[in-house]
Amino acid sequence: MSAQTFAPSFAVHWRRFFGKRLTLVAGAGILAFFVFLAVAAPLIAPYDPISQVADARLQAPSLLHPFGTDNFGRDILSRVIWGTRIDLQIAVIGVIFPFLIGTIAGTVAGFFGGIVDIIFMRLIDIILAFPFLVLMLSIIAILGPGxxxxxxxxxxxxxxxxxxxxxxxxxxLKNSDYAVAAVSLGYSRMRIMFRHLLPNAVAGSLVFVMSDAVLVLLNGAAISYLGLGVQPPLAEWGIMVAEGQAFVTTAWWITLFPGLSIVVLAFGFSLLGDALGDLLGVHE
Known part of the structure; x- marks a missing residue:
């Protein structure tokens, strides 16, 4: 290979590798920052997030209140910091159970096929026939807010x-050589499914978890905005945006800082998911 051919190829691979690492570090750094806020909230929040001070209502950002105060005199910075706990919890727990249920269901349906696969696929078709958010709102309306x-x-x-x-x-994967060999060796179906097939099939789902966390975070904020999620006076970013809607022209800081927090955290999940997709070869 000539030097002229090697140099551009090396440069392309270096930029791709550097880009992956930069995206991974940026996404992990953003998430680490919000995790730090959630863990250290009692130590770094300057005020009680639910304490109301009538004399401090609707104060603009200042040295005393860097993010200003809301219509109840509560410090916005403290509420944003404490709200990190709830919104991170929403993003994490909101993807864990769908991931576990979907992974098990997909593994069983794909491995056994036949009537089992038909039942699962028809159930999926029924769920997908309804708009995602409408179906969620219907279930929450039946169960009650929270x-x-x-x-x-x-x-x-x-x-x-x-x-x-x-x-x-x-x-x-179930038709691959190692799966056929596992069947020939007399391994049980459970071992073949969850020890041999699933670890090789789950990479795409792990990447999708990060993208889904963004959707869950936005849905959680939307549900709270509609009054069906986290209930006042708890500090949660969606609630804060809803509370500041009436003052958006006169006290813009009430909605700006919690809304910006939602965007930045969602961006962190997106960056990390994109980097993991590149590293695991899902996007290639």
């Missing part, structure tokens, strides 16, 4: 994407 209802709704609706991803991979 985070518990939100998590149940996410688990009942969100598992289908993971099931389809894993099922497609299992259908391919």
């Amino acid at each position: 985070l518990g209802s939100f998590y149940i709704a996410m688990a009942l609706v969100g598992w289908v994407s993971y099931a389809r991803l894993v099922r497609a991979q299992i259908l391919v």
